[in-house]
Amino acid sequence: xxxxxxxxxxxxxxxxxxxxxxxxxxxxxxxxxxxxxxxxxxxxxxxxxxxxxxxxxxxxxxxxxxxxxxxxxxxxxxxxxxxxxxxxxxxxxxxxxxxxxxxxxxxxxxxxxxxxxxxxxxxxxxxxxxxxxxxxxxxxxxxxxxxxxxxxxxxxxxxxxxxxxxxxxxxxxxxxxxxxxxxxxxxxxxxxxxxxxxxxxxxxxxxxxxxxxxxxxxxxxxxxxxxxxxxxxxxxxxxxxxxxxxxxxxxxxxxxxxxxxxxxxxxxxxxxxxxxxxxxxxxxxxxxxxxxxxxxxxxxxxxxxxxxxxxxxxxxxxxxxxxxxxx
Amino acid sequence: xxxxxxxxxxxxxxxxxxxxxxxxxxxxxxxxxxxxxxxxxxxxxxxxxxxxxxxxxxxxxxxxxxxxxxxxxxxxxxxxxxxxxxxxxxxxxxxxxxxxxxxxxxxxxxxxxxxxxxxxxxxxxxxxxxxxxxxxxxxxxxxxxxxxxxxxxxxxxxxxxxxxxxxxxxxxxxxxxxxxxxxxxxxxxxxxxxxxxxxxxxxxxxxxxxxxxxxxxxxxxxxxxxxxxxxxxxxxxxxxxxxxxxxxxxxxxxxxxxxxxxxxxxxxxxxxxxxxxxxxxxxxxxxxxxxxxxxxxxxxxxxxxxxxxxxxxxxxxxxxxxxxxxx
Numbered sequence: 001x002x003x004x005x006x007x008x009x010x011x012x013x014x015x016x017x018x019x020x021x022x023x024x025x026x027x028x029x030x031x032x033x034x035x036x037x038x039x040x041x042x043x044x045x046x047x048x049x050x051x052x053x054x055x056x057x058x059x060x061x062x063x064x065x066x067x068x069x070x071x072x073x074x075x076x077x078x079x080x081x082x083x084x085x086x087x088x089x090x091x092x093x094x095x096x097x098x099x100x101x102x103x104x105x106x107x108x109x110x111x112x113x114x115x116x117x118x119x120x121x122x123x124x125x126x127x128x129x130x131x132x133x134x135x136x137x138x139x140x141x142x143x144x145x146x147x148x149x150x151x152x153x154x155x156x157x158x159x160x161x162x163x164x165x166x167x168x169x170x171x172x173x174x175x176x177x178x179x180x181x182x183x184x185x186x187x188x189x190x191x192x193x194x195x196x197x198x199x200x201x202x203x204x205x206x207x208x209x210x211x212x213x214x215x216x217x218x219x220x221x222x223x224x225x226x227x228x229x230x231x232x233x234x235x236x237x238x239x240x241x242x243x244x245x246x247x248x249x250x251x252x253x254x255x256x257x258x259x260x261x262x263x264x265x266x267x268x269x270x271x272x273x274x275x276x277x278x279x280x281x282x283x284x285x286x287x288x289x290x291x292x293x294x295x296x297x298x299x300x301x302x303x304x305x306x307x308x309x310x311x312x313x314x315x316x317x318x319x320x321x322x323x324x325x326x327x
Numbered sequence: 328x329x330x331x332x333x334x335x336x337x338x339x340x341x342x343x344x345x346x347x348x349x350x351x352x353x354x355x356x357x358x359x360x361x362x363x364x365x366x367x368x369x370x371x372x373x374x375x376x377x378x379x380x381x382x383x384x385x386x387x388x389x390x391x392x393x394x395x396x397x398x399x400x401x402x403x404x405x406x407x408x409x410x411x412x413x414x415x416x417x418x419x420x421x422x423x424x425x426x427x428x429x430x431x432x433x434x435x436x437x438x439x440x441x442x443x444x445x446x447x448x449x450x451x452x453x454x455x456x457x458x459x460x461x462x463x464x465x466x467x468x469x470x471x472x473x474x475x476x477x478x479x480x481x482x483x484x485x486x487x488x489x490x491x492x493x494x495x496x497x498x499x500x501x502x503x504x505x506x507x508x509x510x511x512x513x514x515x516x517x518x519x520x521x522x523x524x525x526x527x528x529x530x531x532x533x534x535x536x537x538x539x540x541x542x543x544x545x546x547x548x549x550x551x552x553x554x555x556x557x558x559x560x561x562x563x564x565x566x567x568x569x570x571x572x573x574x575x576x577x578x579x580x581x582x583x584x585x586x587x588x589x590x591x592x593x594x595x596x597x598x599x600x601x602x603x604x605x606x607x608x609x610x611x612x613x614x615x616x617x618x619x620x621x622x623x624x625x626x627x628x629x630x631x632x633x634x635x636x637x638x639x640x641x642x643x644x645x646x647x648x649x650x651x652x653x654x
Contacts, residue, residue: 284385284389285613319651320652322646324646324647325647
């Protein structure tokens with residue numbers, strides 16, 4: 001039985017419970033920032049809805065990823081913790097795991113492809129993690145990570161296909177639900193699915209009347225396709241500007257989204273860039289393209305008259321190359 | 328006796344009192360947003376201080392200017408209000424006056440040079456003001472404004488050389504002082520001086536132990552020179568990237584800053600751009616160059632160990648042309 005079959009056979013074994021979400025809230029407190037909620041009249045007018053932006057671009061590390069990483073690190077036994085944590089990533093998860101490990105005072109090793117941007121390497125090193133370089137392919141990353149684990153005994157913290165990570169990501173929606181009463185909808189972007197599945201669990205347990213909607217680039221729509229067909233689909237060659245969402249949906253997130261019948265809406269590239277620019281220009285919230293995918297869905301007019309929470313997942317952007325300058 | 332001598336002769340006639348600041352607070356409530364305070368560990372580390380950013384870039388209209396415009400509009404008698412307000416400006420004050428007039432339901436006429444950016448014209452029109460175009464020189468602007476006043480009887484609301492405007496701008500520092508206990512210093516940028524003189528008055532009346540420091544571009548340092556010499560100096564041809572600070576200091580702001588012995592620190596262009604970029608990249612606060620001048624002063628290391636309020640004056644930026652892309 002491969003992992004897919006295992007999860008399918010008994011999802012309840014892995015899916016974080018209400019109690020695990022409550023425990024995650026307590027664990028992230030003091031490490032993860034309770035980010036503010038922002039609003040913007042111009043975007044309300046354009047959407048016909050009342051939008052409440054959960055500002056995870058103001059999270060430490062510039063993205064929601066610190067939530068899952070912190071919960072995963074806090075879940076380790078002292079023995080496990082002593083051997084450290086490891087992952088392969090050149091994105092927001094790498095920075096998040098570095099910060100979370102640093103807060104517990106344990107080692108973090110990040111496997112990064114040699115062609116990762118210098119600014120990302122510097123950020124991860126700045127947070128105190130060790131970087132091990134590898135070739136650019138997924139196979140090379142995985143082989144290098146396996147070697148790190150063999151040498152150090154570190155626990156691998158997967159960026160999304162991990163119940164502790166999902167429970168951590170759920171804390172963003174938990175806060176949003178507490179801070180904004182009477183929400184009708186929460187929109188969150190989907191890449192690997194950690195954030196969206198956590199959001200679905202948070203709504204289920206703490207605001208069962210809130211509908212959760214996923215936002216996915218049309219050029220990376222494996223999650224929408226997977227849910228439509230009932231079987232995980234491979235990602236097409238990822239070209240979307242929303243680089244945080246190029247990943248294929250994970251096994252556990254897929255099972256959770258499927259069980260909760262979460263709808264996913266897809267948006268094209270121009271709409272993503274336009275939503276990103278409008279959010280910068282009018283709301284003064286400098287979000288990355290992945291976050292703009294959720295804004296694009298919220299602006300589309302499908303939520304007229306509703307109170308809509310929008311998870312702005314991150315704000316790590318190369319300021320030297322903004323997408324509208326290359327349109 | 329010209330206006331300069333008049334003010335010098337009896338400043339107390341014009342300088343807003345404590346009571347006028349209290350009244351301004353009440354008038355702006357419900358129209359002006361009480362903007363949040365943000366912090367950033369990276370910027371704290373770089374400055375050696377604890378920085379508290381007053382986020383006026385999240386103000387309606389994208390700048391603190393709405394405060395002064397709202398107080399000025401609220402100060403009008405019903406007769407005056409019926410004839411409307413007018414100003415010449417292509418910047419943040421134009422948008423602010425348009426919004427403030429709209430909230431009172433009165434007419435606003437904005438005299439704008441023909442070469443003003445289309446996006447600024449559209450914003451002002453979007454807020455419901457009437458635009459009258461004129462030639463690009465100051466003389467043409469003033470002649471056109473005089474004509475508007477002759478035709479409509481509108482009250483001219485000057486962007487900074489006006490006691491009601493200064494009292495309105497003071498409300499930003501009043502909120503900052505309330506929200507952040509035990510501040511040692513407040514840094515604010517200076518162009519015409521409405522914000523900085525209001526900040527000085529707020530500190531004087533509500534936090535007398537707080538030192539107020541002005542931040543000015545070296546390429547537009549007329550205020551620093553004026554205070555050093557004790558007489559208002561003309562602005563040199565303004566080239567600074569901080570376009571909101573190219574104006575020369577006003578008569579009344581100068582008198583207030585002089586009376587309160589406010590120190591002004593100047594910063595060069597590279598330092599402004601670097602501070603702006605760092606604030607975007609690390610704090611995720613998309614401020615305009617004029618606001619970055621205050622951040623640059625705060626980062627310079629002169630406030631080690633202090634609790635420093637920094638007024639982020641605005642966030643209206645042309646996203647197609649960011650300064651570090653043209654360095």
